[in-house]
Amino acid sequence: MESLHQRIVADLEAPILAGEWPPGHRIPFEMELAESYGCSRMTANKAVMELVRRGLVERRRKLGSFVAQPQAQSAVLEIRDIAQEVASLGLAHRAEILARANRRASRAECRLSGLAPGSAVAAVELLHFAGGRPFCLEARIISLAAVPEAEDERFATRPPGAWLLDRVPWSRAEHRIRAEPAAPRIAGLLGVAAGAACLAIERRTWSGGAFVTHARLVYPGDRHELVAEFAPG
Amino acid sequence: MESLHQRIVADLEAPILAGEWPPGHRIPFEMELAESYGCSRMTANKAVMELVRRGLVERRRKLGSFVAQPQAQSAVLEIRDIAQEVASLGLAHRAEILARANRRASRAECRLSGLAPGSAVAAVELLHFAGGRPFCLEARIISLAAVPEAEDERFATRPPGAWLLDRVPWSRAEHRIRAEPAAPRIAGLLGVAAGAACLAIERRTWSGGAFVTHARLVYPGDRHELVAEFAPG
């Protein structure tokens, strides 16, 4: 059974996440919520406070409660796709496909992924743009054994990260994070000087023990920051 | 002004973080809390639910509320001290103290840490060596309000990261990870070329809501890699 305040949370969250209520939009006052749901003010308060905890809403006395600005650089180290990451910065996203092929995994790729030598993979390289500027260079292989539908997918409409998230539930992911100088080709693509400091993230993902995908993401170091929050464990 | 439920949260959190209440220990029932604080059951409920949200407490009907087992989740990106990190690489560790002072926090440091302007901090800068080679440059401030013993500590025998871990239980940590070019002074200390790609990690740590320490760690990019493993949820 879903409690009433959970239902209110869901009802308020939907238009925020869908973008129907943009940042700055005022959500109903507690009294209005209480009236329209036929509940007490405390119940409405509980729901709105939950949205504050989730960072979706900010409250100001006398003025009301407002959809929060997307946090400036809160790229938590979760699995998520780059389009979403760019959208949360309030910028337009597009991706340009630089290469797309189905082939056998190289020896280095097999070592990285744990795939059997010669396994078939879909390989794709693309450049992500945020607000018209190069944002991130993505090089990815996808195991065709784990995701056969990838063979005929061109990733023209939906970048591979989001495409995979729609299809494959992941059970484990590993990130390796390094700083490295931009190689000349990468520097040209990202629009930075050759040798400039870049943040390189390699992400390997498994689903139920089977390797799914390996992505290598290179961000210009001066424009990107990873944020990770932890509690003891 | 601190609200009553916040005070209850703090009072319950302290013995949990200090280890006085080990995992499995039953905390007072809501009715007992309400009675001992002279408040209504809702207020006690709000406090205990906050601890559930923080992952410190689990609740079971009819039995009560219990200190949670430390989650086996989380990543390698945990708090750990650099001596340990170096030891796990099989190298000898030593640290050289470059600066040590007690002073008032600068405006920038207050903004970063959330400390009140002019708060007293212990500041220390040190260079860590692994197997004789420079490994990491650490610049750290410690809130003297949170850790008064730091005032007279020189950190000569035990580096501040490990020293703090011995004394202060942490309840929250945030990492910010960037790639950046080595400034000339840092390049000289780390033995890399000026402008070389470095991995910069800023780590802020809180204990029970109070800011404890801010550390800025700079690693040569070509010699260091962060690894983080994640599971969903």
Next chain:
DNA sequence: CAGTGGTCTAGACCACAGT
């Protein structure tokens, strides 16, 4: 069955920020 947590109510008072 008894006792706990889970939820909710219909009030209340206060602090604070705009007007």
Next chain:
DNA sequence: CTGTGGTCTAGACCACTGC
């Protein structure tokens, strides 16, 4: 001054779970 959020009360009923 007004209206909002922030907090709190003293009840209440229910669901679940262990005895």
